[in-house]
Amino acid sequence: MSEHSVFQDNGPAKGTIQTWRISTVTGALLASYFIPTWTIFAFRIMVSPIQGFYERPNISLALFLNDYLQLSSFGTVRYAWLLALAKLTVVAFFAVFLAFITQPKIRKTGGCDEALAMALGIGGAISFAGMVMAWKVGELAAMRLHITELLMLLGVAVVMVFEPSMRRAAVELPDWAAADPGEAPSLHKANAA
Numbered sequence: 001m002s003e004h005s006v007f008q009d010n011g012p013a014k015g016t017i018q019t020w021r022i023s024t025v026t027g028a029l030l031a032s033y034f035i036p037t038w039t040i041f042a043f044r045i046m047v048s049p050i051q052g053f054y055e056r057p058n059i060s061l062a063l064f065l066n067d068y069l070q071l072s073s074f075g076t077v078r079y080a081w082l083l084a085l086a087k088l089t090v091v092a093f094f095a096v097f098l099a100f101i102t103q104p105k106i107r108k109t110g111g112c113d114e115a116l117a118m119a120l121g122i123g124g125a126i127s128f129a130g131m132v133m134a135w136k137v138g139e140l141a142a143m144r145l146h147i148t149e150l151l152m153l154l155g156v157a158v159v160m161v162f163e164p165s166m167r168r169a170a171v172e173l174p175d176w177a178a179a180d181p182g183e184a185p186s187l188h189k190a191n192a193a
Contacts, residue, residue, distance in 0.1 A: 060134030
């Protein structure tokens with residue numbers, strides 16, 4: 001048994017680990033949090049707009065609108081529905097992303113990145129706005145929640161930004177870079193690369 005046979009892919013699972021990018025895995029983990037959480041709170045707003053609007057994830061927007069804009073109950077319901085629609089839009093983009101990553105060809109080429117980027121962008125804007133509004137009205141528990149969600153979204157966005165350049169750098173390594181680490185590279189091998 002040669003030393004290279006241990007690392008060869010055999011059978012139906014050939015290449016499965018190598019085709020999953022870091023941003024794909026972290027995006028799937030992020031979707032597993034945001035899809036159920038934001039769907040539940042959006043449906044609570046749909047069932048009872050005022051009561052759903054005054055729950056912890058949404059209270060910062062509700063208090064901000066009441067304190068600074070002095071909206072009527074109909075205006076509050078309209079903004080509650082807009083928030084529910086925005087959260088369901090983010091959920092839809094995460095669901096499209098999860099559907100795309102089930103197809104290996106789309107996953108390998110990065111075709112699922114657009115759906116993830118849209119979910120991160122819209123979700124980040126909602127979380128940032130919620131964080132600022134929670135800070136303005138002094139709601140610390142809601143502010144912590146929005147900061148946590150925003151940091152999760154920004155973390156995946158940073159991974160998405162830097163991952164393509166890291167992959168290109170790994171591909172462009174010269175041939176002598178994979179040589180035995182105990183062997184000093186010769187000038188002839190370095191000049192050939």
